Amino acid sequence: MSDSPPYGGHIRPTVSSKLSIVESEFLSRYPFFYFIMQFVDYAEILVKAGNGGRGCISFRREKYVPKGGPDGGDGGNGGSVIVLVDSHMTTLLDLHYRRHYQAENGEQGMGALKHGRNGKDIVIKVPPGTIIKDLDSGNVLADITGKEQFLTVAFGGKGGRGNAHFKSSTQQAPRKAEPGLTGEERKLSLELKLLADVGLVGLPNAGKSTLLSKLSSARPKIADYPFTTLVPNLGMVNLGEHRSFVLADIPGLIEGASGGKGLGIQFLKHIQRTKLLLFLLDSTSEDIKTDYQTLKKEIKLFDPLLSQRPEVVVVNKIDLIPKVKKIRMGRGRVPVCYISAMTGEGLKELLNVLKLELSKIREKF
């Protein structure tokens, strides 16, 4: 549980209008894909820092100052490429459309000891939870999680020294200056794994998005058909006493999701970093225990560690059944709540359980 989470209220992926003609045509034919394209969680980019400007060879020439000596200034430094976290972003969509980032070169040094202008840095904004990897070495350079975190991914080349630096007792008129150094160039991959405290897991139509909309100011699409949610949604849930947590709603899972059925398990990585999983079950289903086992199985196949995460089981839609039948989970160790996300029944109790479970986790780590 974070006292000051990196998100503010309701967060939605941004939509870019920069589509190519082919993409626009494709999307007009298959509008379904438009929703998916709004959310991009992987991108590969090429970054190139600016080169340093060369140092200048120049001599002071002034009336009444014979043999004025060397006065060549230094070249400016090349600009660097910096990755900066932007807590308002939730997708790498912008990087999907722009793949090359080149910072400015430094300017050459000039006479009269004038330093060349430094090249401007270029800043690439990414959402919190972005993992940056160097594609050539395979090394992870950073896992950007904080609010104001930044990382220089390619350093600009240093400007060369002008001939004024090379004057010595034996060399009074040096005809030597340094060239600027070349800026770093890197191929990077950026992978987004959203940061949320609690992850909602459920079969399609269980009411995950309804629950998110009731607990936070997020307004995900809700409808009476499976796979309404096509991309993850985040919302901030207020627990009072200056406490809050980020809840993630991801597309529904079905049996065989790990083998690619439905929308597959590609979105599970966005709840991989949560502290707690909230299993949402539909009380009108034939067998809610089987539903729960199906979900657990798919999660385990995706990541065995994720299936061991602390959990809370929530039985939803109790307004639709005449009598609530209590169930036990994990030999009674897993808390079970009974709610109606639609009418709001049981939501207060659920928040209390979540508050308690999150504080237990915080004590542990």
Ligand SMILES: Nc1nc2c(ncn2[C@@H]2O[C@H](COP(=O)(O)OP(=O)(O)OP(=O)(O)O)[C@@H](O)[C@H]2O)c(=O)[nH]1
């Ligand atoms: N009666 C009743 N209906 C509910 C309740 N919660 C959700 N619903 C309805 O169930 C349907 C599915 O709700 P969603 O919130 O879209 O379900 P979801 O789990 O997000 O579904 P996917 O995004 O497709 O995985 C909608 O018609 C909701 O109005 C509830 O507590 N009671």
Ligand SMILES: [Mg+2]
């Ligand atoms: Mg949904």
